[in-house]
Amino acid sequence: MANKSSVFDMIGPVMIGPSSSHTAGVVRIGRAAIRVLGGIPEEATVTFYNSFARTYEGHGSDRAILGGLMDMKTDDANIKQAFEIAKEKGLKYSFKSIGNASVYHPNTVKLNLVKGDRKVEVLGESLGGGLINISTIDGFNADFSAQAHTLIIKADDTSGAIAFIASVIAQEKTNIATMSVSRKGKNDKACHVIEMDSGLQAITIEYLKSLPWISELIYIPDIDL
Amino acid sequence: MSYLFEDFVGWKAYCEEKKVPLYAPVLEYEIAQRGSTEEAIWSGLLRAFTVMKDAVETGLREEMTSRSGMINNGAKKVYKYPKAVLSPEFQKLISRALAAKEVNSCMGRVVAAPTAGASGILPGTLYTLQEIHGLEDQHILEGLLVGAGIALIIEQKASLAGAVGGCQAETGSAAAMASGAIVYCLGGSIDQVFNAVAITIQCMLGLVCDPVAGLVEIPCVVRNASAAAIANSSAQIALADVSAVIPVDECVEAMGEIGANMESKYKETAMGGLAATLTGQQISKKVLIQDIEILPDEELPE
Ligand code: SF4
Numbered sequence: 001m002a003n004k005s006s007v008f009d010m011i012g013p014v015m016i017g018p019s020s021s022h023t024a025g026v027v028r029i030g031r032a033a034i035r036v037l038g039g040i041p042e043e044a045t046v047t048f049y050n051s052f053a054r055t056y057e058g059h060g061s062d063r064a065i066l067g068g069l070m071d072m073k074t075d076d077a078n079i080k081q082a083f084e085i086a087k088e089k090g091l092k093y094s095f096k097s098i099g100n101a102s103v104y105h106p107n108t109v110k111l112n113l114v115k116g117d118r119k120v121e122v123l124g125e126s127l128g129g130g131l132i133n134i135s136t137i138d139g140f141n142a143d144f145s146a147q148a149h150t151l152i153i154k155a156d157d158t159s160g161a162i163a164f165i166a167s168v169i170a171q172e173k174t175n176i177a178t179m180s181v182s183r184k185g186k187n188d189k190a191c192h193v194i195e196m197d198s199g200l201q202a203i204t205i206e207y208l209k210s211l212p213w214i215s216e217l218i219y220i221p222d223i224d225l
Numbered sequence: 226m227s228y229l230f231e232d233f234v235g236w237k238a239y240c241e242e243k244k245v246p247l248y249a250p251v252l253e254y255e256i257a258q259r260g261s262t263e264e265a266i267w268s269g270l271l272r273a274f275t276v277m278k279d280a281v282e283t284g285l286r287e288e289m290t291s292r293s294g295m296i297n298n299g300a301k302k303v304y305k306y307p308k309a310v311l312s313p314e315f316q317k318l319i320s321r322a323l324a325a326k327e328v329n330s331c332m333g334r335v336v337a338a339p340t341a342g343a344s345g346i347l348p349g350t351l352y353t354l355q356e357i358h359g360l361e362d363q364h365i366l367e368g369l370l371v372g373a374g375i376a377l378i379i380e381q382k383a384s385l386a387g388a389v390g391g392c393q394a395e396t397g398s399a400a401a402m403a404s405g406a407i408v409y410c411l412g413g414s415i416d417q418v419f420n421a422v423a424i425t426i427q428c429m430l431g432l433v434c435d436p437v438a439g440l441v442e443i444p445c446v447v448r449n450a451s452a453a454a455i456a457n458s459s460a461q462i463a464l465a466d467v468s469a470v471i472p473v474d475e476c477v478e479a480m481g482e483i484g485a486n487m488e489s490k491y492k493e494t495a496m497g498g499l500a501a502t503l504t505g506q507q508i509s510k511k512v513l514i515q516d517i518e519i520l521p522d523e524e525l526p527e
Contacts, residue, residue, distance in 0.1 A: 007255045007266065010339050010376035010385075010402075011273045011347075011369050017329030018291075018441040019341050051439075054513040058293050058440045060332045080332040097517040128388070 013130065014075045016067075021107055022052075022059035025126030027079065028223060030068020032134050032146040033111045033122040035220040041113040044069055044093045049108040052126075053097035062095055065109060069093075073224070074130065105135075137218075140191035141182035146223045148177055149196045153208065154216040157183060157190040161213065165192060168208060174198050189215060230254060230377040233422070233473045237415050247415055248370035254377075270366040273336045277325065277348035280335045284324025291330045293512040295442045300324035314357055315454075322349025322453035326446045339376045339385045342392075342441050343399035345449030347372065350403040350456050360410055368410040372402035375422055382474070383481030387434035388493040390484030396445075396452040397429030397480065403456035408463055423469035424459040426476040431483055433491035435498025438509040444499055 015024045034040055046065050048056040056062050060079075066086050067079035078085060086093060101108070105125035112121050123136040134142050137152065144150045151169075155161055162181060169176060175197040183190045199221050209217045230236065230251075239250050255266050284300045291297075304320035326345030329335040335344040351365055376385060379398045384390035404421040413421070429452065437443040463469075469476065490497030499505050 004258050005377060005380055006259055007251060007370065007373040007377075008269055008273075010373040010380075011270065012336055012338070014273065014276050014334065014336050015341065017332055017335050017341055017344065020337065023332070053517045054515075055439055057514055058438060058512050060292060063332065075334055077334050097514050098520060099517040100519045128386075 020130040021126045021128045023064045024074040024130035026061045026064040027068040029124030031223040037113045043114040045112040047096040047110040051106040053099045149199045150220040151194040152218040153192040156213040248367040251370040251374040280325040280328045281321045284328045289327040296330045318353040319450045322450045326449040343395045346399035349453040368406035371409045372406040382477045392432040392434040396448045400452035400456045401425040404459045407460040419473045421463035423473035423476045428455045434493045437505045439495035
């Protein structure tokens with residue numbers, strides 16, 4: 001986000017009420033999560049934490065998250081009918097509330113999603129004004145805002161991996177905005193999270209996927225498009 | 226373009242020197258900041274105004290009950306009530322501001338202007354202004370740009386968020402934007418527009434953010450109506466050249482100072498004011514989820 005506000009931050013955004021952190025932000029967490037999953041889930045277990053745990057019904061965050069999981073945008077008037085639409089689409093969902101998780105941001109939601117054989121767990125934080133942070137994916141630290149284009153790569157923790165990935169991306173003349181690596185165990189896989197100003201070509205993504213030391217690649221283009 | 230939208234004095238000086246209308250530098254600012262085209266900006270504003278008008282109409286037509294039940298079709302009742310306190314126009318103004326804000330509380334589509342909590346104020350005032358004075362859309366869009374310029378300065382010098390500056394920052398800023406837009410649309414001078422902003426801020430200073438149960442419903446919905454009324458009363462005063470005495474830039478500073486010194490229980494935390502009343506707490510118990518798993522300390526996730 002640019003430092004200076006836009007006219008359309010003052011007269012806008014066009015959004016579904018009641019509040020940007022409880023609706024727009026939550027919709028965006030859902031939209032980011034289905035891009036991690038690779039499609040609209042068949043089953044979703046949604047856990048609301050801390051401040052969200054008590055208020056999610058009153059603010060309609062339950063409808064907002066289902067709307068996001070069904071790829072609705074933040075200004076989609078259908079969000080209000082998300083329960084009914086989920087039923088029609090055969091999306092099974094359940095909600096849970098957990099308080100007192102002091103290590104989590106006050107407005108945190110955890111998504112356990114299933115689609116076919118694929119299962120993912122995504123933890124998202126709604127930071128206010130519709131901004132979000134996806135903090136973990138399957139337990140790995142991810143920490144991305146989903147405002148730009150994001151690349152998540154799980155790879156063997158070999159030396160030179162970071163430099164290699166960066167050089168491949170540089171071939172596309174894409175600016176890397178942020179890049180981070182996290183590891184679960186010492187010799188375990190590393191998770192690279194790269195946020196870029198512009199998108200990547202499909203062929204670059206395919207190439208990276210084909211490398212033997214890369215076990216998983218998730219590409220998340222701008223979720224608001 | 227960084228010299229613009231630091232303060233109202235600079236905005237006025239720029240317009241006088243270049244002999245351009247008040248909205249022109251806002252347009253230039255947006256083009257310079259975002260690289261957008263003039264055409265895209267006008268069409269974005271038209272979309273926003275259309276969504277605002279739709280929200281007013283939806284709120285007056287469709288069922289509007291919030292999940293908590295605290296909001297329950299109030300706008301329609303006001304609109305249809307047989308006795309007008311002042312005039313039918315005033316009755317419409319109030320019900321329209323309520324209507325758009327009720328849509329927001331009931332998960333409908335609104336324009337956050339400047340925030341979602343204040344999303345009934347510009348729709349209520351501008352819809353009514355356009356109807357009474359038969360203004361062209363283009364004229365209203367220019368007024369919206371003037372309103373955006375006002376908000377850009379308040380954001381820099383004070384805040385637009387209830388969690389930072391209390392409700393004066395949200396509904397107060399929206400009322401200031403609306404008041405300035407009204408005076409602009411009625412052909413007021415730059416001084417009159419800014420005077421309307423100053424008077425509005427003077428009327429809204431100190432308002433705390435104390436939403437019952439933390440939901441954007443009580444008192445938010447009725448405050449959208451009162452803010453719309455204040456925007457109009459200030460415009461009426463300013464058009465007659467009655468001075469606010471304290472210049473608009475200093476009024477904004479006062480708003481920032483008050484916001485900075487406001488206790489956090491009055492900043493959207495639902496710990497003070499109306500939220501902390503007996504009834505407020507009872508409602509909170511009833512509408513908020515009580516069935517929560519509380520993690521014992523040792524089971525905290527890693
Ligand atoms: S009371 Fe708080 S939540 Fe309600 S409109 Fe005012 S600032 Fe927004």
